[in-house]
Amino acid sequence: MKFDQLAQEAINELSTLQDFVRWAVSRMAEHEVYHGHGTDNPWDEALYLVAHALNLPWQLADNWRSSKLTRSERERVVDLLSQRIHEKVPTPYLTGEAWFCxxxxxxxxxxxxxxxxxxxxxxxxxxxxxxxxxxxxxxxxxxxxxxxxxxxxxxxxxxxxxxxxxxxxxxxxxxxxxxxxxxxxxxxxxxxxxxxxxxxxxxxxxxxxxxxxxxxxxxxxxxxxxxxxxxxxxxxxxxxxxxxxxxxxxxxxxxxxxxxxxxxxxxxxxxxxxxxxxxxxxxxxxxxxxxxxxxxxxxxxxxxxxxxxxx
Incomplete structure (x- = not known):
């Protein structure tokens, strides 16, 4: 199945912030995304990207992860994740920000x-x-x-x-x-x-x-x-x-x-x-x-x- 089809399925069928974090982790593993630009694991990177797409801080309280996304939010999240997964763009270039010291x-x-x-x-x-x-x-x-x-x-x-x-x-x-x-x-x-x-x-x-x-x-x-x-x-x-x-x-x-x-x-x-x-x-x-x-x-x-x- 092509990635575009999976992305469309995610937009249509997933609903919560946590759904998209889990989906991103699975797709990162599938496409052999390399983690070396500020994170060393897919979970942190997926959460950071999803939160950024939603204009939220990445240090979210657990109860926020069950929040449902509107369709436009789901599309925005999937677009950002697609650039990371398909084009292999490092997360800090997608967010425009990196942390140091x-x-x-x-x-x-x-x-x-x-x-x-x-x-x-x-x-x-x-x-x-x-x-x-x-x-x-x-x-x-x-x-x-x-x-x-x-x-x-x-x-x-x-x-x-x-x-x-x-x-x-x-x-x-x-x-x-x-x-x-x-x-x-x-x-x-x-x-x-x-x-x-x-x-x-x-x-x-x-x-x-x-x-x-x-x-x-x-x-x-x-x-x-x-x-x-x-x-x-x-x-x-x-x-x-x-x-x-x-x-x-x-x-x-x-x-x-x-x-x-x-x-x-x-x-x-x-x-x-x-x-x-x-x-x-x-x-x-x-x-x-x-x-x-x-x-x-x-x-x-x-x-x-x-x-x-x-x-």
């Missing part, structure tokens, strides 16, 4: 969907690498995309000036909209930049979730990821095309007590193999995620010495 961000297909485990480090104020009483004056979010990482840092460190750098003018439009939505225009600034080209002076924290997907992983990405900008994902055969440039230059922009937080995902074995001289620290995450390293400014001095001596 407990706050909402505007998103669309100009930027990656926020999901970095770096958020856990921000909420821990980068402890133990940053002293508990430390109040960084300047923070740089390199390859910022939606701006969620830098903006979350601004929320956590209330006196810091934060710069958001990205090569994509389209992504910076989204970042600027998020700066405004979060009311941070006075100390968070978005700048177009080819990596560090627009950076100036030194920063206490530099954090980056750059493109790091290697060629093999790019070839096997689920269809959902094809809706995201390839510029923000692909990074050559080993995933380190941009990371190599960043590591060669980052020490110049760090204060002597500064830290560099870098996400490389599945490319972490390639990074360790390419830089055996660096003392990478790899945090473990309570809420999932991997491939994020922390380097202190002093750890990076070895690269500066190698460049100076030609070793």
């Amino acid at each position: 407990g706050k909402p961000y505007l998103v669309d297909e100009r930027v990656l969907v926020p999901r970095s485990p770096i958020g856990e480090l921000i909420q821990a104020r980068f402890s133990p690498w940053l002293p508990g009483s430390a109040e960084p004056a300047r923070i740089l979010d390199l390859c910022t995309g939606s701006g969620c990482i830098g903006i979350a840092c601004a929320h956590e460190f209330g006196n810091a000036q934060v710069e958001l750098l990205d090569i994509s003018f389209e992504s910076l439009e989204v970042a600027e909209a998020n700066i405004g939505m979060h009311g941070l225009d006075d100390r968070v600034f978005a700048l177009q930049s080819d990596l560090f080209s627009a950076a100036s002076g030194r920063y206490d924290i530099i954090v980056s979730n750059p493109p790091y997907v290697d060629a093999d992983d790019m070839a096997e990405l689920p269809k959902e990821y094809r809706h995201e900008p390839e510029l923000a994902l692909a990074a050559g055969d080993d995933g380190l095309d941009l990371v190599r440039i960043m590591l060669a230059e980052v020490r110049e922009y760090l204060t002597d007590d500064g830290i560099f937080i870098l996400e490389v995902g599945n490319s972490f074995p390639a990074l360790q193999a390419a830089y055996p001289q660096l003392a990478f620290e790899w945090p473990e995450f309570e809420h999932g995620g991997h491939g994020v390293c922390v380097l202190r400014a002093s750890d990076l001095d070895v690269l500066t010495e190698e460049l100076t001596t030609g070793a």
Whole structure:
């Protein structure tokens, strides 16, 4: 039976909010929907989409789930679910919103969907690498995309000036909209930049979730990821095309007590193999995620010495 026929049956025969949540879960399983953009299971995603289509909060009390839908509401719900299931559009692109560090961000297909485990480090104020009483004056979010990482840092460190750098003018439009939505225009600034080209002076924290997907992983990405900008994902055969440039230059922009937080995902074995001289620290995450390293400014001095001596 074709999906269109099933969709029409759902509109004609289902009635309650819970009916459509259950129906969506079944169809997601049938069509092998991949959950990797803010949820890890079909139940949460189905509830979020159904609630959004009905202009309701997704944290619904149980008694709301038995509410009956009008025909126009049923059609609206099925249309949204069809885009998710049939076209494999990630849920945050359908709703225009993603949550990061407990706050909402505007998103669309100009930027990656926020999901970095770096958020856990921000909420821990980068402890133990940053002293508990430390109040960084300047923070740089390199390859910022939606701006969620830098903006979350601004929320956590209330006196810091934060710069958001990205090569994509389209992504910076989204970042600027998020700066405004979060009311941070006075100390968070978005700048177009080819990596560090627009950076100036030194920063206490530099954090980056750059493109790091290697060629093999790019070839096997689920269809959902094809809706995201390839510029923000692909990074050559080993995933380190941009990371190599960043590591060669980052020490110049760090204060002597500064830290560099870098996400490389599945490319972490390639990074360790390419830089055996660096003392990478790899945090473990309570809420999932991997491939994020922390380097202190002093750890990076070895690269500066190698460049100076030609070793």
